[in-house]
Amino acid sequence: MEVGISTASFYPDALTEDAIPFIDELGVKKAEIFLETYSEYNEDFCLMVKDKLDQCGIRAYSVHALSTQFEAQLFSLTERQRRDAREILMRILKGARIMGAQAYVFHGPGVRINTRPVLDYKRIGMITSELCDIAGEYGVKFTWENVYWCWFSFPEFADRIIEHVKSDNLYFTLDIKQAIKSEKDPFDFLRHMGSRLTNVHICDFDADGNLYLPGRGSFDFDRLYRELDSLAYQGPVILEVYRNNYGHYKEMVESLNFLRKKFEDRV
Numbered sequence: 001m002e003v004g005i006s007t008a009s010f011y012p013d014a015l016t017e018d019a020i021p022f023i024d025e026l027g028v029k030k031a032e033i034f035l036e037t038y039s040e041y042n043e044d045f046c047l048m049v050k051d052k053l054d055q056c057g058i059r060a061y062s063v064h065a066l067s068t069q070f071e072a073q074l075f076s077l078t079e080r081q082r083r084d085a086r087e088i089l090m091r092i093l094k095g096a097r098i099m100g101a102q103a104y105v106f107h108g109p110g111v112r113i114n115t116r117p118v119l120d121y122k123r124i125g126m127i128t129s130e131l132c133d134i135a136g137e138y139g140v141k142f143t144w145e146n147v148y149w150c151w152f153s154f155p156e157f158a159d160r161i162i163e164h165v166k167s168d169n170l171y172f173t174l175d176i177k178q179a180i181k182s183e184k185d186p187f188d189f190l191r192h193m194g195s196r197l198t199n200v201h202i203c204d205f206d207a208d209g210n211l212y213l214p215g216r217g218s219f220d221f222d223r224l225y226r227e228l229d230s231l232a233y234q235g236p237v238i239l240e241v242y243r244n245n246y247g248h249y250k251e252m253v254e255s256l257n258f259l260r261k262k263f264e265d266r267v
Helices: 016-025 043-056 079-099 121-137 157-164 176-181 186-196 221-230 249-263
Strands: 003-006 030-035 059-065 103-106 141-145 170-175 197-202 237-239
Touching (some): 059 079, 079 103, 103 170, 103 197, 121 157, 121 170, 157 170, 170 176, 176 186, 176 197, 197 221, 221 249
Parallel strands (some): 003 030, 003 237, 141 170, 170 197, 197 237
């Protein structure tokens, strides 16, 4: 299980492309690329990012986009809105292929916080199947991430989606901090995601739910390793924290070394 880092960990201090040298300086060779806005979804931008990654010897594992710009419209009631949103998605998927990324991290529509929406899973499953197949055409895994302000804010959502999605290109991203912000046990999400888990976002927290760099809180990373190992998980663990979780980005060196001992140095 290789330790990586998301360019989102440097947002908003560093633009997407400018975060790559910082990642190289931290000694990390696997990254998640957070594309922040429409101008970053074009081919030329992604080629530039790929060039910077290659110069630093860094591999892009996954791509994330600013979901509020278009992902909700993928499920809109009119075909015109869905078509326009799919065109944006396809631009990002093409960019993911250019950068050599294996996975697309998906949030989906938002909801009122601390509410469980009444969802038409049959319709959601039909549309999601189409999205998964589109991603597959670009050689990219479609990974639905648990997010506290979105549909996937409770663990059982994974079961319902698996039940109604016919595509074989549906996978999941586990986000530790989003599980905590949902006031749910991260391991419950992990259990429901099961063998479809293909990406993990790592952070740390304390008993009050305050977020920290890994190694500074109380999260049981040894248990996480055991649980992932029991699933024969082969993907990365990606450090993804908020900018207010650290002072200077070099503070992440200690946390990255901590994570390497937990996930990479096991026999």
